Amino acid sequence: MLRPLRALLPLFAALLVPLASGCERGPRYTPPVNVVTTPWLGNAPLFMARERGLFGPTEVRIVELSTDFDAWRAIIERRAELATGTLFDVMHGIDRGADIRIVMALDFSNGADGVVAREGIPDLASLRGKRIGVEKSTLTHFVLLRALERVGLTEADVQLEHLTLEESKLALEEGRIDAASLWEPYLSQAAAPPRRKLFTSAEIPGEIIDVLVARKDVLEERPDEVARIIRGFHAATLSLDQDPEKTAEVAAGFLGTRSEELRLALVNIDLLDLGQNEKLFDATAAEGSIWKAYARSAAFMEAHRMLRQRARGGDEVIDREPLRRAASLPR
Template identity: 35%
Template sequence: MERASPPPFRAARRRWLAGAGGLALAAALGGCQPPLPPLRIGSLVFPGYELLFLAREAGWLDPAQVRLIELRSNTDTLRALASGQLEGAQLTLDEVLLGRARGIRLRIVHVLDISDGADAVIARPGLRQPGQLRGRRIGVEDSAGGVILLDALLKAQRLRVEDVVKVPMTLDRSVEMLTSGAVDAVVTAEPWASRLEAQGAVRVFDSRAIPGRIVDVLALRAEVLAARAPAVQHLVDAHTRAWWLWGREPAPDQLPARLMAPRLQVPAAQVPALFRGLRLPARDEVRAMLAPDGQISRTAGELLALMAERGMPTSPWQWDDTVDARFVSAPWGPPA
């Protein structure tokens, strides 16, 4: 006996069910995954952090993969990292150590710059010698970075912390705090240091006295590195391309200075001067710095000792849990 064919509507239903099952299987296998959101990278206005913004303006930073978030201070950046509002940030090495001590699992993937005068103690006119700061009010951000420079100045003058009056502030208030008379000096950085000097304030100490101690790095959450490696590689490569462009065209009338001037809030002609206090390492040098026995490990040990001495929270340095050098070890090429 021949088996009767199913009614047309039953055959159609079977075809629909088969198709739906295939779609469900494809979705389960990842064929219909929604696109991942861009990595949110925190940053404040600082010349050493500007190359990522230059990469964005040059079109080398894909907004679908990375979004740069501008904040007022690195204190705000650490808060945003702690609350899960950022996947990574441009920070000083000591701030990464502070964040890790507070439970944020940050890993360093790149070295951005080494301060060689960009961080400074700027005093009001009339205070021309660092020894004159005894008993004075000094504005300083409540972070490890401010502590490092102030501590170095005090030790050089054989002063104690109790010999000055620390006034909490954020870097972006440097000009306001000093010019208003709220403080006698500020622990600050570029571009605020140059603005204050242009108004007659005096540089009494800077990071040239502590070479290699203040280092800026790019750090991301450990879980992000595991889940979003291609986006992190894109981020590191974009920074390297911007470093290449700035080294190739550093003159004030060339494109990089013109692109960076609006964010740094200075004319393009003044942009190169803001970088004079920074050393921007090449990618090969960065790899050496991030090695287990490299400069980052040595500097981290010194910073942790200082932080502990000043009663700041610390956690032990573990290179394999704090550094991920694979992204600066990957090959890259200048843009075509």
């Protein structure tokens, strides 16, 4: 005899109780942490840390995007939790609506950014009236302006061509522009003879810092995972000193360059570990702190009208707590 459906409902309910209880006791799913980056050799330790499992139990996905605009859009749309970039990139991200905090300084550029010119242009002063490839309102724009300032020129004295890094490099090689503002590894590639570097960040020490940022809500909800990523970058940075050839070999594959080329380019940046970060994040330091560097960058961007609104103060953007948490993690 068939039972009415209503009569079977209590039985189904009884069967579902242990199933529900079992679900509650099972492991809770933790989504991976997505880190968006752009093609920059200072990100090599991130790839190295992932390859060697230095992030501990935290699953990290590193997504390389071609432009900073795409990276900040991923952050704003909550498709990524962390991102890497310069202080200038960070201010642009905030200006576009990203609610982020700086949690670690990754490296100083010490010659890894610069301006390259074609044959026949011997110095910066010779750029007057010339066509220069640059990605406007980004770090390459800043580097170009700092270079022009050295010889009393402004961007009104040259013809700016708004191009991505890849487009600038190709246009310079094909002779469609006279010079380009680039970073490594594009910088050295474009500077192959007869072209030459006219200016590099080695001439403005301490002004270009790459940092790691995290969304504010991620810092509140997943602080230990952010700390593990900081610790992983620190460990990978140390491995560069201990085994530079192997590290360069692994990282080169992800960055799309040859390991020998990467090793040579790494000479032009200073990778920063936890100890150096503790000093940089000290707000009481007279000079050489990330607070001072952030203030200088903000003043420059406002003076050159690179932002739509006033830059936020360092106390609203720089967060030292993730570094403290990373330092306290068990080894």
